[in-house]
Amino acid sequence: MLTLNVLRNNNLAISSAERDVLEKSIERTRTLRSGQLAVRQGVEVEVSLLLVDGLMTRHIDTPDGQRHLVGLHVPGDFVDLHAYVLKKLDHDVAALTEVRVAVFPHETLEAIQASNVRLTRRLWFVTLLDAARERQWIYRLASLNASQRVAHFLCEMNARLLAINASDGHIYMLPMTQNEIGEVCSLTNVHVSRVLRQLRESNLCNVRGSRVQILDLGALVSYASFDPAYLFLNAETAARAVAT
Amino acid sequence: MLTLNVLRNNNLAISSAERDVLEKSIERTRTLRSGQLAVRQGVEVEVSLLLVDGLMTRHIDTPDGQRHLVGLHVPGDFVDLHAYVLKKLDHDVAALTEVRVAVFPHETLEAIQASNVRLTRRLWFVTLLDAARERQWIYRLASLNASQRVAHFLCEMNARLLAINASDGHIYMLPMTQNEIGEVCSLTNVHVSRVLRQLRESNLCNVRGSRVQILDLGALVSYASFDPAYLFLNAETAARAVAT
DNA sequence: CGCTAGCTTGATCTCACTCAATAGCAGTGG
């Protein structure tokens, strides 16, 4: 009963009975070291992974060896549930930090789909939640400037970590290098450094190493035009994600 | 039996029996005029729409009145099937041209989900196909320069229109203004104009008004780093999408 | 102690934006 504790305090409307069903579907847990690839683009897979601890990325490699993040996962997220349906993914999945994942064989997911309409809908829902976040990432790249993008990303992570009690609303740990933040926001590490200084000097937030401290959440949210609707949080969490 | 003819020649592995089931789920068809909003962000909906004819957009409005496309739909696409699961969307859906859509009440989709596991999986699949395209749009914005982005977009549309026999592999109609292409690629209309000229002068493709003529598909694909894997086309269509 | 990875800061450059002017074309009405 311990593995899926992370699903207890989140915003998914999953009942404890359903959590038990999922818990029973876990074949085993795995640990991946930082940087390790979990799923490679184009390779057929037969299991899906739920992230229990750490951070994982979805990223697309470019021909010139760069990579770009198209998703970032926190504990409680299925990192590749869409592989249950797509079978082959259009992107890589990798561990950003050392992580622990729960392994769900697709056979057991098929059993759930055949027997439990409501839980199936919840699983479908979380795959579409990923999609909603991806759309917002498009918006972020298309409409915001460098510092707004970083601010928006920091707001998103704050909101998502709030939902799993990994942020107190103002301070959270984000074990990412400035280079990796750049891979999210499509900026060079050099410019991320400048942007973080600017956000610090504007008294919006203070990012030092892995520690993110939001100094003025309301101002940061407004600066980044952050609206957490796309995260489908419960009302209380959504409120905390935008103001004190 | 006419409405869903568009599903006949595409890449979805939907049997004719399943197409019949879908056909019977159509409550009615609607016509929307160019520019008309079909779904507004945040408003609960009870039907989903399948695009039968014309082009539709998914877009996010910015606070300053700009809009950015996060998706573009061609005939045969469900434009908001994800609303069946999410209930409220995180973005708007609008008609780009005059369009005809088939209306699927969510009740009938629920009936399908309760009774037809395989078809449900196909529906889930197409919602995830949208997500795969959205990820590629992130990649496009993050990794490609202006002319590569436009080239990539033109390759994508060629591939998708090939799948529904609306492109012969080199020439297709794309009723979009340069401003709208800019909303896809995050460029100003002025720069889109320059980019199209550049692509024309490089003998890659010739875009005039609504007519797109690809002069050298192999070169265009290579220039844009276009790999159609994310579209999950059948092998034959995928091959035609990248070369003669 | 030296090595390496990550961060910081400065100088320069460039791609795409902004502003602005012009042309083409369709529709509309006198």
Place this chain on the structure above:
DNA sequence: CCACTGCTATTGAGTGAGATCAAGCTAGCG
């Protein structure tokens, strides 16, 4: 028939945000 309006596309000139290149700096760690 032409004049007028509005939308779309084109082209030029100037500007700026963020990239690139390069040099130090800091801190953890064998």
